[in-house]
Amino acid sequence: MGLIRLIILGIVIYLVWQLIRRWQNKPANRVAQTERKRIDGSMVRCDHCGLFIPKEEAIQANGRQYCSEAHRLADGKDQ
Ligand SMILES: [Zn+2]
Secondary structure: OHHHHHHHHHHHHHHHHHHHHHHHHHHHHHHHHHHHHHHHOOEEEOOOOOOEEEHHHOEEEOOEEEOOHHHHHHHHHHO
16 A cells, blocks of 8 residues: 555656646747747748738738738739
8 A cells, every 4th residue: 555655656746747847848948939930930021011921921822922811912903
C-alpha cells in the first residue's frame, strides 16, 4: 500500500512539474516566435490602398495582393 501511494505521488509530482515547465516555457516562446515571424516575415503592400499587411493575411488575386476582400473587388472594378 505504501509503495503504491509513493508511485502515485511520484506520478502526480511528475505531471505537476511538466505542467509548470510548460507554463513557464512554451507560451512565452510561442508568442515571441509568432511576434518575430510577424516582424521579419514578409509584409506585402495592398495593391489598392498601399497598406502593408502580413503576407499570410493578404488576399491574393491575379498575382496581386489586397488587404481586404473589399479592396480586391474595388481593384477588379477599376480594370
Ligand atoms: Zn487595401
